[in-house]
Amino acid sequence: MAISQMVGASIKRREDPRLVTGTGSYVDDLPQTALVYMHVVRSSEAHARILGIETSRAKEADGVLAILTGKDLKPEFGAPLPVTVCFVPDKKYPNHYPIAIDKVHYVGEPVAIVLASSRAAAEDAGERIEVKYQSLPAVVDIEKAIAAGAPVLHEELGSNLSYDVKFAAGDIEAAFKEADITIKQRLIQQRLIPIAIEPRGVLADYKTFANKLTVWSSTQIPHFVKVWLAVILGISESNVRVVAPEVGGGFGSKIRVYPEEILTALASRRLGRPVKWIEDRNENVKATHHGRDQIWDVEIAAKKDGTVLGIRPTQWLNLGGYCSQFGTFQVLGMLVAQGAYKMKAFDGRAVGVFTNTTPTDAYRGAGRPEATYLIERVMDLVARETGIDPVEVRRKNFVRAEDQPFTTLLGLTYDSGDYTITLDKALAMVDYKALRREQAEKRKQGKYMGIGLCTYIEICGLGPAAPTQAATGVSLWGMSVVNVHFTGKATVIIGSSPHGQGHETTYAQVASDVLGIPVEDIDVQHGDTAIGPMGMDTYGSRSTALDGNAVHISAMKVQEKARKIAAHLLEAAEGDIVYENGKAFVKGTPSKAVTIQEVAVAAFQTSRLPKGMEGGLEATTFFDPTNFVWPFGAHICVVEVDAETGATRILRYVAVDDCGTRINPMVVDGQLHGGIAQGIGQALFEEGVYDEAGQLRTGSLVDYLIPTASDLPSFELAATITPSPVNPLGTKGIGEAGTIASTPAVMNAIVDALEPFGVKDVAMPATPQKLWQLMHRNGGTKR
Amino acid sequence: MRRRVAVTINGTKHEHEVEPRLLLVHYIRDVAGLTGTHVGCDTSNCGACTVELDGHSVKSCTMFAVQADGTQITTIEGLAQGTALHPLQQAFWDEHGLQCGFCTPGMIMAAKQLLERNPNPTEQEIRVGLEGNLCRCTGYHNIVKSIQAAAKVMAPGAERKAPASVS
Numbered sequence: 001m002a003i004s005q006m007v008g009a010s011i012k013r014r015e016d017p018r019l020v021t022g023t024g025s026y027v028d029d030l031p032q033t034a035l036v037y038m039h040v041v042r043s044s045e046a047h048a049r050i051l052g053i054e055t056s057r058a059k060e061a062d063g064v065l066a067i068l069t070g071k072d073l074k075p076e077f078g079a080p081l082p083v084t085v086c087f088v089p090d091k092k093y094p095n096h097y098p099i100a101i102d103k104v105h106y107v108g109e110p111v112a113i114v115l116a117s118s119r120a121a122a123e124d125a126g127e128r129i130e131v132k133y134q135s136l137p138a139v140v141d142i143e144k145a146i147a148a149g150a151p152v153l154h155e156e157l158g159s160n161l162s163y164d165v166k167f168a169a170g171d172i173e174a175a176f177k178e179a180d181i182t183i184k185q186r187l188i189q190q191r192l193i194p195i196a197i198e199p200r201g202v203l204a205d206y207k208t209f210a211n212k213l214t215v216w217s218s219t220q221i222p223h224f225v226k227v228w229l230a231v232i233l234g235i236s237e238s239n240v241r242v243v244a245p246e247v248g249g250g251f252g253s254k255i256r257v258y259p260e261e262i263l264t265a266l267a268s269r270r271l272g273r274p275v276k277w278i279e280d281r282n283e284n285v286k287a288t289h290h291g292r293d294q295i296w297d298v299e300i301a302a303k304k305d306g307t308v309l310g311i312r313p314t315q316w317l318n319l320g321g322y323c324s325q326f327g328t329f330q331v332l333g334m335l336v337a338q339g340a341y342k343m344k345a346f347d348g349r350a351v352g353v354f355t356n357t358t359p360t361d362a363y364r365g366a367g368r369p370e371a372t373y374l375i376e377r378v379m380d381l382v383a384r385e386t387g388i389d390p391v392e393v394r395r396k397n398f399v400r401a402e403d404q405p406f407t408t409l410l411g412l413t414y415d416s417g418d419y420t421i422t423l424d425k426a427l428a429m430v431d432y433k434a435l436r437r438e439q440a441e442k443r444k445q446g447k448y449m450g451i452g453l454c455t456y457i458e459i460c461g462l463g464p465a466a467p468t469q470a471a472t473g474v475s476l477w478g479m480s481v482v483n484v485h486f487t488g489k490a491t492v493i494i495g496s497s498p499h500g501q502g503h504e505t506t507y508a509q510v511a512s513d514v515l516g517i518p519v520e521d522i523d524v525q526h527g528d529t530a531i532g533p534m535g536m537d538t539y540g541s542r543s544t545a546l547d548g549n550a551v552h553i554s555a556m557k558v559q560e561k562a563r564k565i566a567a568h569l570l571e572a573a574e575g576d577i578v579y580e581n582g583k584a585f586v587k588g589t590p591s592k593a594v595t596i597q598e599v600a601v602a603a604f605q606t607s608r609l610p611k612g613m614e615g616g617l618e619a620t621t622f623f624d625p626t627n628f629v630w631p632f633g634a635h636i637c638v639v640e641v642d643a644e645t646g647a648t649r650i651l652r653y654v655a656v657d658d659c660g661t662r663i664n665p666m667v668v669d670g671q672l673h674g675g676i677a678q679g680i681g682q683a684l685f686e687e688g689v690y691d692e693a694g695q696l697r698t699g700s701l702v703d704y705l706i707p708t709a710s711d712l713p714s715f716e717l718a719a720t721i722t723p724s725p726v727n728p729l730g731t732k733g734i735g736e737a738g739t740i741a742s743t744p745a746v747m748n749a750i751v752d753a754l755e756p757f758g759v760k761d762v763a764m765p766a767t768p769q770k771l772w773q774l775m776h777r778n779g780g781t782k783r
Numbered sequence: 784m785r786r787r788v789a790v791t792i793n794g795t796k797h798e799h800e801v802e803p804r805l806l807l808v809h810y811i812r813d814v815a816g817l818t819g820t821h822v823g824c825d826t827s828n829c830g831a832c833t834v835e836l837d838g839h840s841v842k843s844c845t846m847f848a849v850q851a852d853g854t855q856i857t858t859i860e861g862l863a864q865g866t867a868l869h870p871l872q873q874a875f876w877d878e879h880g881l882q883c884g885f886c887t888p889g890m891i892m893a894a895k896q897l898l899e900r901n902p903n904p905t906e907q908e909i910r911v912g913l914e915g916n917l918c919r920c921t922g923y924h925n926i927v928k929s930i931q932a933a934a935k936v937m938a939p940g941a942e943r944k945a946p947a948s949v950s
Binding site: 012013015016017019020021022023024025026028029120195196197198199246247248249251280281282499500501502666667669670671673674675676677678700701702706707708709710712714715738 | 802804812817818819820821822823824825826828829831858859860862863872875876877879881882883884885886887888891906907909910911913914916917918920921922923924925926927
């Protein structure tokens with residue numbers, strides 16, 4: 001094989017010229033004639049029975065073609081919206097239809113759709129629709145929802161409890177008996193609103209006499225959407241095509257089959273015209289799922305030398321008004337809460353609860369940020385209690401390099417990693433000892449600097465088919481097709497569906513190295529179910545570990561065939577053929593080579609092929625690795641909290657991440673930058689808030705703050721590279737690592753800064769008001 | 784009810800009868816057919832719809848189309864000269880200043896104005912200058928680097944002269 005040239009190279013992205021010139025097409029940019037616009041009338045009530053929907057005035061409005069309610073559409077739903085197992089096979093959940101039939105369970109739930117000749121006409125008519133509700137008491141809080149006498153959302157389930165399950169191993173009683181120190185702490189994972197800058201949008205075009213449906217959707221999962229459109233609408237899957245065009249960010253919020261994908265398709269089938277729906281931001285904050293919203297209670301058993309013996313965490317998850325498709329994916333947090341550390345016992349409990357709020361589902365990290373926040377706060381709580389430096393507590397408890405592959409108490413096996421290498425590098429980058437001296441000096445001057453660490457591990461590359469089938473109900477693998485054309489150029493089709501991750505660039509790099517075809521001659525296609533056999537799409541930092549490796553394997557298969565053809569053309573034995581940089585030659589005689597272009601021509605001039613060989617130069621791969629991949633890293637955040645205002649300033653942010661082989665380091669760093677910023681958003685700014693009646697009080701970007709450029713520093717990044725042993729490229733995943741690591745690093749820094757005030761924990765987001773109050777609660781006196 | 788609007792967008796004259804309530808961004812996208820200008824919110828926070836209007840950067844969701852009557856507008860589509868990218872577009876490409884690309888047109892239009900007002904900004908001045916434009920992908924790190932790189936190219940007396948704007 002050729003010496004790797006492209007893997008490891010920070011080449012510029014091939015996606016960018018169209019995007020920087022405004023010539024990429026997101027759903028709302030697609031040209032289409034005879035369009036019908038859909039407006040969704042949404043519930044203004046958090047919990048109510050629908051007594052009637054008065055549509056006659058709206059039907060008379062200009063441009064209105066049809067108005068449809070849940071009762072009208074119910075007969076057309078072949079199935080409710082999908083709900084996936086996701087770690088809780090026995091959970092209780094209600095049927096969830098794309099539109100409310102007789103009851104609403106959260107503000108923003110669809111109750112009617114208006115179809116009209118323009119968006120303005122549809123919205124105007126929507127205002128003329130009168131929905132008569134019988135209001136019911138609402139409940140938005142997890143603990144109140146399962147208290148006696150709470151209003152029950154779904155009567156058929158008997159209560160608001162979806163599940164209450166244990167994840168335990170080891171002798172927790174013995175661990176607590178052995179402990180010198182026990183600590184109890186409640187950690188709140190506040191509700192987050194994902195805010196991809198492009199809201200969702202769908203364009204559905206049903207061709208009546210062909211019985212064919214094409215749906216363009218701003219989605220992360222076109223292949224899943226295709227299957228479910230076929231099931232719910234009762235159309236042959238072979239007649240459904242789903243396209244994810246340019247997608248303006250996802251972060252998990254575009255990972256499920258959404259009501260509007262079904263509703264536009266149904267409307268198009270009824271009207272025989274293409275139907276478009278574009279979410280506005282006001283809708284987006286209510287109609288697109290939210291993330292997190294969990295309470296984690298933890299009890300810690302530790303020794304006074306800093307050894308953590310065991311933990312007893314309970315995760316209380318707010319599912320919202322229904323169980324979303326991957327709504328219990330966050331329970332993954334329980335499975336990986338052991339983090340980078342050894343311990344003797346783990347006694348976990350996961351509880352899921354319905355409330356009158358927007359359903360929650362995956363949001364960047366989905367379970368892993370929560371788990372990492374838990375275990376990284378545990379390390380700092382133990383450090384505070386024992387008086388041992390947080391760095392030393394981590395070192396004491398680390399899984400060691402010689403323990404790898406390490407199996408956790410709950411039975412997951414880490415693929416590789418020496419967690420001291422990233423930590424040592426990060427400590428050197430900040431000069432940790434000097435920083436601690438500086439902190440002590442500043443405290444004398446009334447300045448409150450804090451240093452926060454996070455030494456995370458992450459599970460990603462979802463995943464091997466067997467464990468993902470068992471745990472989530474879906475077999476996950478990577479898919480690729482590599483097809484070399486007559487002229488020696490290549491098309492690569494992938495099963496992942498990028499929305500900013502740069503797969504068109506990085507996967508071309510992978511194929512280029514194997515085939516010796518220049519990157520500019522390799523086109524990477526994705527996001528269209530009409531091309532390629534099937535895909536498992538993009539989420540969970542899975543794409544490169546799965547589909548990226550599938551590209552490598554397909555390219556290797558193509559190279560193998562190219563060798564056979566070259567051997568035939570050169571009248572040599574296949575075993576003597578060397579393939580290098582797109583040329584095949586007999587070992588020792590590179591001057592008499594045939595190029596991949598010549599091989600490609602022969603592959604289609606089939607009479608020139610060896611006897612019995614089929615034409616074409618193409619390979620397909622479904623890649624099912626032997627394990628998940630487990631990236632790791634050390635992040636250090638340095639903050640200063642202003643005693644006058646309570647405002648936090650991030651002075652430095654250092655991240656050392658090990659995601660195995662880096663195909664395009666520039667793209668890897670970009671993923672980290674954005675991830676870190678999003679995790680900082682949770683720590684400092686973001687919080688989705690409902691009032692007691694279930695009205696969303698943070699319903700716009702005026703109230704729900706995401707980080708701006710001036711809120712953030714430049715980030716200092718470095719890498720170590722520990723190739724994964726479970727895939728041929730040695731890649732792991734990096735899409736979520738920044739978010740997973742940064743929230744605990746920032747919060748540990750803030751708690752550290754407030755140590756002189758006796759503060760042991762701060763609830764997120766760490767707003768200036770909250771911090772000021774903590775610093776002044778005893779009239780400003782210190783501990 | 785309809786009112787006549789005449790604007791020049793990227794050097795081309797457009798004249799239409801529009802509803803008075805039509806936002807400028809919807810005029811640019813749906814009437815003039817220039818879909819590079821995006822809509823990311825409805826509260827003028829995100830800046831995805833930023834365009835240049837008579838030399839000022841404006842969020843085109845904050846104006847009615849009728850208010851733009853008689854103005855010269857430059858959108859993202861008006862920056863490149865043929866296939867030659869504007870230095871800001873080139874810098875965003877070179878420095879990986881974008882991922883999903885949805886905020887990028889507005890970000891570049893805001894950065895253009897920023898550099899016209901302050902050709903040699905500090906990092907902090909760039910960060911403060913971008914407060915009206917939200918990005919969820921990049922953490923702004925490489926956007927700042929892109930603008931710094933473009934500033935070097937666009938600075939008066941720099942070797943590579945920036946192509947003049949179309950407007």
